[in-house]
Amino acid sequence: MINNSTLKIAIASGKGGTGKTFIATNLYITLQQKGYETTLVDCDAEEPNDMIFFESIKETSYDITQKVPVIDESKCTYCSRCQEYCNYNAIFILPPSKIINVIEDLCHGCGACSVACRFDAITEKDIVLGTVTSFERTKKSRIIEARTRVGGCSPGSHGNDWISPR
Ligand code: SF4
Ligand code: SF4
Incomplete structure (x- = not known):
């Protein structure tokens, strides 16, 4: 009962x-x-x-969506501060070559990189993780x-x- x-x-x-x-x-x-x-x-x-x-x-x-960063390379100074703030190694940067990429599959959407950037070079977009x-x-x-x-x-997890x- x-x-x-x-x-x-x-x-x-x-x-x-x-x-x-x-x-x-x-x-x-x-x-x-x-x-x-x-x-x-x-x-x-x-x-x-x-x-x-x-x-x-x-x-x-x-x-079900998650925010991921989008980097505006016209504003980016390649200072690497966003990469230092990222605990998940989701930002790849090579300052001498002026290369910066977000590895979306590693990103947890925590927003730390947006806080870190002092040059207003990071916005966010939604990516779809799945459905309910x-x-x-x-x-x-x-x-x-x-x-x-x-x-x-x-x-x-299982x-x-x-x-x-x-
Ligand atoms: S949102 Fe968080 S996990 Fe994703 S790239 Fe930025 S700091 Fe890394
Ligand atoms: S913190 Fe901002 S300016 Fe610095 S590398 Fe990241 S996106 Fe570029």
């Missing part, structure tokens, strides 16, 4: 192939069949596969899925699932 308050169940593991999806999808369908309003969240953004087992009547998607999609299955049940764009950086019945 589950009380009125929302209960969240996490099915997590640091290793792939241990049965997280098997447990999560079966728990989800069991709770749904018992009449609980249930949401299954597939957090395996690299390879979400919970929806392989289900159909949806409606889906809604939106992009909500699949409505019944009036009382849905699946939410995170999915990184192809070629995007790894989130650095996928996990959340279930929220109430």
Whole structure:
């Protein structure tokens, strides 16, 4: 018996192939069949596969974006201050050759380089990291899925699932 308050169940593991999806999808369908309003969240953004087992009547998607710096080389003095502020080695600079590049795949969008620049040479743009999609299955049940764009950086962990019945 589950009380009125929302209960969240996490099915997590640091290793792939241990049965997280098997447990999560079966728990989800069991709770749904018992009449609980249930949401299954597939957090395996690299390879979400919970929806392989289900159909949806409606889906809604939106992009997840991150800010990355854009360097205006007409204003840049190649002082290297932005590179010194960057903890992620995401700025490549060769002052003698007047070369400066942002390595977008390494950028974490922290904004430190923008703060560092004293010459107003850095602005920001949005890049798409992936999408979050909500699949409505019944009036009382849905699946939410995170999915990184192809070629995007790894989130650095194995996928996990959340279930929220109430
Ligand atoms: S936003 Fe942060 S991580 Fe990205 S290049 Fe600038 S300092 Fe580095
Ligand atoms: S801090 Fe500004 S001026 Fe200096 S190298 Fe970076 S972008 Fe260029």
